[in-house]
Every structure is written in structure tokens, then in C-alpha cells.
Amino acid sequence: MIVYFRSMRTRDDEKKEALFKATVKLVNEIGFVASSVSKIAKQARVSPATLYVYYKNKEDLLVSTYIDIKLDLSQAILSDFDASLPIRDILKNVWLSMFDYVANNLEYYKFIEQFANSPYGDLVDHQAVEQYFIPIINVLERGIEQKIIKAVDRHILAAFMFPPISYLANPRLLHGPELSPADIETAFTMAWDAIKL
Amino acid sequence: MIVYFRSMRTRDDEKKEALFKATVKLVNEIGFVASSVSKIAKQARVSPATLYVYYKNKEDLLVSTYIDIKLDLSQAILSDFDASLPIRDILKNVWLSMFDYVANNLEYYKFIEQFANSPYGDLVDHQAVEQYFIPIINVLERGIEQKIIKAVDRHILAAFMFPPISYLANPRLLHGPELSPADIETAFTMAWDAIKL
């Protein structure tokens, strides 16, 4: 006896997720340029027409995928966020979480890198996306107030914390050997040296 | 004896340069995805067929353009390179030169960013390109020997010097106000704090 837990013809989150995964996978394998709707659909094992049931168009698919990853990233980073710790420890947790995320979800990270470096990047509501990261911003500002962190614009502080991670964790950019745990520890120290007073 | 009534730059070079400029311009304006051979040719005011006189195919055009820019960048960075200065000053010159270059040649810089974040990036002979930057590597290594700079892999050092520049000088990534000269000065200090012992 067959029991259907979900109807055969109702909106199917499995399909949407298949499209999401197919998009990320293909963009990583063959790049933004070559990732056509039909290839993505084929990868997700649905008809190209079905894609348009779940997304308004290709742009919507890509932007949605980007935002979903950004949200996922922010949740990963903030998962063990503990505001009661010393500021350096909070930031170290955040930094290592992000390094882990990038290293272990390279496909996701490479997607958002390609996305941000494309004209699609201009289509995103950046303020909305930055909302996700407000707790980190707040920590930086607390650090400035407490004279622990250099009193400069938060974007400049961010520039020395996060872009180095992308670079170090992304084999497409780092044309050298993978980093050891000790290297990663050192790298955080360097980031901290950059921003600390 | 040959007398050139026309400029020394031959007709051919003019066409090739027009294609180079058209490629950079279009990739910036409409992105990698939409930059087709025929659009590039039209922008350069030549026939699509002519493009194939100068480049083997589209990939060759894009890779060549990337390498040309990388070379140009390295020359700009190393233009006032003076090995006799103190290490911090050398690096400061390099850093500011690069910041200037990125800020003043954003089109070039955005091109290589898009390029590097695409599968085309995998086609480049990175070792050859890194040759251009050897003098800088050498300075870093001298700094390490002299116990001025942290004794870590040169890629890690680079990660805290150059990616922050891309981030801070690229409006597509920095979703905030432009940097003041004082900000830029501060930013270098932070880079130096990161790498110095």
C-alpha cells in the first residue's frame, strides 16, 4: 500500500530545493556565464518550464539563491554568538565560524562571490541583506566605544576581517597550498592586529 | 630609409587596442554574461570576423585582456618602487599605488575581478602572472628575515594587504560612502598592523 504524504500536484519544496542546489552546483562548475536556465533545469531534473513555476525568471532565481545563501551564512556565523564574551573572543568565534563556513561550503561561497562580482549584484537590496549581520556591527561599535578597536568606519574594519577570509579559503584566488589549523589561528591574529587599537 | 607618414602605431595595433578597450568597457557595463563577441566587435567598430584575426577565439580575447591588465597593474604598482627605502615605506608606496590604480582604473579592476571569479580564471597560468609581482614578494621575505614582518606564508600576508583594497575601492562591494584620503592612510596602517611583527 502506498501512502502519499504530499500530493502529487501541489507545490513541492523539494523541487525548489533541487533548483537551488542545481543553480549553485552549475554556477560553480561552469560559471555564471554558461549556467543557462535549461542546464539548471536539467541538473535539477525538472523541465525548464517548471522552473518558471517557482521563480519569476532567471534573475529571480539567481537573486533568490544569493539571498538564501547570505541568510544561511549569517545564521552559521551567528550560531555560537555570545555577546557576554570579551570582544576579541566574540570576533574570533565569528571569524572562525565564517572561515569554517567558507571552507566547508565552498560552493555556496563561490556562488556569492561570482554573483557579487556580476551585474546581478547591483540588483540586490544590500541594506536588507546587511540586516542579518547587525550583531557583528554592534560588537565592532562596542569595541570602538571601549577603545579596544580603531575608531574607523565599520566598512573599513570589515575590509580587514572578511575579504581575507574569501581569499584564503577560496582555491580560485589562493594559488597556493591549503591552510593548516595553525595558519588559520595566525590569520585571525592578523585580522585582530589590523583592527585593534 | 623608411619614412612613416602615419604614426608608428600601425593600423593593426589600433584595432587590437580598440578591441581591448571595448572588451573592458562592455564587461563593466553589461557584465561577462552579456558581453558577446558581436557586441564587443560593434563597440570596437570592427566586424566580428576581424576579432578572429587578432584573437584565436573569445576565450583568448578575454584571457589576453586579463593578462594585459594584470601587467599594467604590476607596472603601475612598481613604478615608484624603491628597494632602498625602509620596508614599511616600500610597502606603503606599493599599497597606495595599488589603491590609486584600483580607484582610478575601476573599469580595469572590475574586469579582472569578474574574470578571476569566473571559470575563465582557471585558464590562466597564475605562476606566469605572479612573476610580475616578485619584487613585492621579495620585500615581504626580507621583512620576515629582518623580524619586521610576521613569519607566515606569503599568501597569508598578501591576504591582508590586497583583498581589502579590492573591497574598499570597489563600489560594487563597498556598499557605503567613498573613502577620504585620511581613511586611505588609516587603511594602510591597518594592513601594516596586520602583517608587522
Added chain:
Amino acid sequence: MIVYFRSMRTRDDEKKEALFKATVKLVNEIGFVASSVSKIAKQARVSPATLYVYYKNKEDLLVSTYIDIKLDLSQAILSDFDASLPIRDILKNVWLSMFDYVANNLEYYKFIEQFANSPYGDLVDHQAVEQYFIPIINVLERGIEQKIIKAVDRHILAAFMFPPISYLANPRLLHGPELSPADIETAFTMAWDAIKL
């Protein structure tokens, strides 16, 4: 005994009428070519699948719509038909009714024009549709018998009565200013001059 708490017009008829109106509206606004089933369904605020409850397929929808309008037109034209009047007066009433109908129901009229000038036109049982207009044909034949109207094939007579109306009342064909009541009166006189002996 059955008591209707809801109006006599059933839910079904409402949907069918909505589809009818949506079809006419869309064909007028965007043309036969662009009037897809899903757009018509959306305009009628029903699911595309629902359309197939009321019509066999798209062809059935269009042909039915055409025939319904033709019937409506015939009823409008024959509403004040009075066989006891002089022949010229009968035809004048008919002619002016039709002009009124076309002018006041341009959407309907443009639909049947587009329809007739398309291969769908070949699918209609013309004899059945012409039944609606038999009284007019009869008047013309009475006129011929009474030596008031030229003794030619009824289609030729019709050619000078009705196509000019389409032309004069349809802004898509008449590329000039709208007609005044006096113009319309004159136009009937011309039609009559054409057919009278």
C-alpha cells in the same frame, strides 16, 4: 418547489461570461497573436484549467466567442425591424442599427474582424451564422421584385451596405476623424444610391 437564494444566473454562467469578456478584451488589446489561454484565464480571474471546463480547447473558445457576438449583432440589428415599413426605411433602420452597434461595441466588432481575417474564420459554419440575417436578405429580395433595388446577387448588394460600415466605424481602418451624425446619414444615402435601381 425550489427556492433560489442566489441569483438565477449560476456560478457557471458567471465564469463563462467572464471568459467571454476576457477573450474579447484581450484580443482587442494585444491581438489574436498574443492572446494566450493563460492570459485570457488570468484576465477572467480563473485558472487556465477552468477554461477547459467550459470550452473544449482554445479554438472552441474563439469560435464560440465569434458566434456569440454574431448572434448579438444580429439581434441588435433586427431589434427594431419592422417589415411593414417601406423598404428604404427598413434598410435605413438596419444600416443605422449596425453602424450604432459597431461604433458602440467596437471591441466586439474588432474581434469579429480579426477573427474573420484569420484562418479561424474558415472553421465557422457560415450558413448557420447567415441564418441570423435572413430577414434582411428577404427585404433585399422583395426590393428586387418590386423593381426598387438592382437585380444582382445578394452578396453584391451586401458588399455595398456592410463593408463600408466596418471601414467607417473602425478607427484601425479609417485613418481620419470620427464621423458626425450628418456624415452617417450621408453614408446611408450613398449605400442606398449604390443598391437602388
Added chain:
Amino acid sequence: MIVYFRSMRTRDDEKKEALFKATVKLVNEIGFVASSVSKIAKQARVSPATLYVYYKNKEDLLVSTYIDIKLDLSQAILSDFDASLPIRDILKNVWLSMFDYVANNLEYYKFIEQFANSPYGDLVDHQAVEQYFIPIINVLERGIEQKIIKAVDRHILAAFMFPPISYLANPRLLHGPELSPADIETAFTMAWDAIKL
């Protein structure tokens, strides 16, 4: 020995004409709605992509075809135009020429009918097209001055001369037997009766 009178790779008016003919033929056979670019190209024995060498897009193809036919029609009608004849004779020549044209080039005529009754019709510069027919307009106006023709707007006069031709010569509209030469003669008399004073 083969002699090439035209190069194999230069713009080829034969291809453009093949596309023109294919467009007319297909629109007649399967209608505007179903006449897709790929079907037209296949009918003309060229690649769909080649169509875009000769026409900007589908709209351009259809509008150009329409205008070309209109021009052809005007030339046919005015071929034996003799301004020195009596006005009735001039118009009779024009009328019969047009009847002939429609009857003998039904494909062309049906194309422009379908075209005019579609939203594409709105895209044409009607004033430009009407230029072709100015000599006829002038005759009508001379007739009005000479008190031979009714003093009404030229569009109303036209409405009783030309739409009846479309109707009588077009089997899709005239659901009856074909007209005899005598019928045609009579039909012109009726048109003349309509417009003459």
C-alpha cells in the same frame, strides 16, 4: 564551367525576396497567429538566424512586407492612370485595376487584410502609405469641384469604392460563388452610383 555572377557571400536580394514570399504564403496558409519566424525561415529555405540579417525582427519583417505590398498595389492600380480621361472613366480604370489586383494577387491582398486587422496595423505610418494613392484622392476632389461627385469627406467616398472590392474578391469573406465579368461591371456601377452626385 561555373560562372558566379554574384558572390556567394554578399547580400543576396534573392534571399530577401524568398523571405518576402514565404511570409505572404505562410500568413495566407496558416494565418498571422501561427506564422512563426522559424516556419517562415524554413519555407524560405534559410536559417532562422539568416532572417535577422535582412530584417531587424519579426515586426520589421511583417511591416516591411505590408508596405511592399501596398506599394505594389498602388503601382498596379495607377499603371494605366490617365488624368485626361473623364472622371468616371479614370475611377473605373482604377476600380477595375484594383479588383483585378485583388483577384489575381489574393495572397497579397489577404496578407494586408490580416495585417491591417491586427495590432501590427497600428505600427504603420499610414500617412506615408497613403501618399501612394494621392492621385486617386485628387481625382475625387476634382470630381467634387466639378459637381460630379458628392461633396463628402474622401474617407467616406473611399469607403464605398474599396472595401466592397475586398469583400467581393475575397473568398474568405464572400461566402458565395465567384463573380462574373458582368457582375464586376455592375459592381463598379454601384460604387459609382454611391459616390456620384
Added chain:
DNA sequence: GATGAATGAGTGTTCATTCAT
């Protein structure tokens, strides 16, 4: 060297229709 013409293969998207519920 330089080109406009030409195209098979592909693009993103919409089509008319069916299906399970």
C-alpha cells in the same frame, strides 16, 4: 588584413494542454 553574410546550436521564456486532487 578585413569583412558582411550565413548558420547550427543555443538563449530565456511562454505556449496549449493535462493531471491529480
Added chain:
DNA sequence: CATGAATGAACACTCATTCAT
């Protein structure tokens, strides 16, 4: 009766590249 989901086939159009000149 009514529906949203699903799709193969088609849509208009552009692609990178080649070819004859």
C-alpha cells in the same frame, strides 16, 4: 466544479564562429 502544478514543444531571438571574397 475548479484548481495549481507540470511539461514537451514551440516561441522570438542571439550566440560564437566560419566562409568566400
